[in-house]
Amino acid sequence: MKNFFKLLNFEVNRIFKLYLTLIGLIIVSQFIGAIVVSKVYMNDADQVMYKNQLSMSQYIKEYGVSPFHRFIESGWFMMPIFFSIAMLMIYVFFIWYRDWFGKNTFIYRLLMLPTERITIYLAKLTTVMLLVLGLVTLQILLIPIEIQIFNSIIPTDLQSHFSFYDIYSLRMWGWLYPKTLTEFILIYGVGLIFVTVLFTAILIERSYGLKGIFFAIIYGMLSFGVLFVPILVNEFDSGYFYALEVFLMELVMSVIVLSSAIWIANHLLKNKIRV
Template sequence: MKYYIKLLNWEIVRFSKLYGALALLLLVSQFSGIWLTSHSFLSSVHTWMDGNGGTEALYAERFQKLNLSYMFNALWYEGAISLCAIVLVLYIFIIWYKEWFGRNTFAYRLLMLPTSRMNVYFAKLSAIVLFVFGFVSLQIVVIPLQLATFLAIIPVELREAVTIGELIRRDPLLNLFMPTYGMQFILYYGAGILGVFVLFTAVLLERSYRWKGIVAGILYSVAALFIIVAPYVINRRSLFLYPSELLLLQVCMGIGIIAISIQVSSFLLRKKVTV
């Protein structure tokens, strides 16, 4: 456990600069977008008022009120979230491959530590999971602040009332990363963690067998995806299971895939992975 904690701390520290830069980009992009969009809207309103002698209430009645959920669908908002997600997906591979970069590969020292090599495996896995939840937690924290910023800029006559829950439910991307129902949260992130297990196994297959390992890793990933999707396809034709039964079947298959991934990865790390 001591080595696992040290390895986890090391993984977090060495990604912290890039992670902090992504978090800062997320905040700057989203808050700047809200500020600029809000002031652009107010500028349009005031231009109309000066030319027509109307009021803010009359403008809202004739045209539209501004809703913060419309801003959440903008590229500057969802683009920042998507960029963070893409970087984390890429880091699933980088977290392994950067050990082999350079002439004096750090992988040799890492794999020769006086502890189980699976501690290295689980430290990397835990780091990825913590990074994901870190971004999700950051977004959860800033949404109320973004709503407060919007309310402070836009007068009540020109804005539509919206709650934080409505903001999340109306945006497909936010609803994906922050499901409003507990079971959805478990299923979405359970599927994500399952994907990390499968990709880790694919990387270790490549590190063990090189070109043959690439083919094996791709086939393993495709097979895992097929096993998860197959019950849906088969159920439409012959099984006719209830939704709860189908879900339970998929959960069991997912747990089975995770168990197989851990066993295969353990074997590869102990017997096959070379530096």
């Protein structure tokens, strides 16, 4: 366990500066966006009131108050999120290939450490999940601040009553921020399995060279096929199984895919990847 935390700390430190840059990009983009979107809204509202000779109350009656959704659905808010997701997806591959193709082939130094090699795998996996959860937590903290920035520019009469929970009207938000513990475990559990399968596929490719690319693709397709087979079967049978039955089958399949991915990775690290 001590070696695991040392490796975890090492992996986090390697990405920390880039991660802070990503956090800074999100904060700056969204804060500027909250200001820009609110000012554009006020400019449009002022023009409409001036052109149509409307009072504030008449404008509100005809057009309503300012929706914070204007900002939530804008590129200022969404683009940093999508960019962060893309960067983390790239990092899933980079966290391994950097060690193989970086200076002095660092992977061999890692594999020669006096610890179980699977510990390296688990440390990298935990690092990726911590990065994801860190950004999710950051966004939770930013929303109330952005609401305050938005409302500081919009007059009180034009402000809409918007809370963090209102963002669940956006479908994507339900995936990023599950409402219940069960949904959280399901969604982020699938994410964990996805990263685990990709990690193992990378090790397959590294173990078998050019043939490994083919083996890795087949492995990935089989893993995700097994993972989603209960849902697919239920769809083809027009909902033959109860929701609880589908959930339990998915749980079993998830355990099988996750455990098999870790077992295969452990086998490859011990017996196929030589130093």
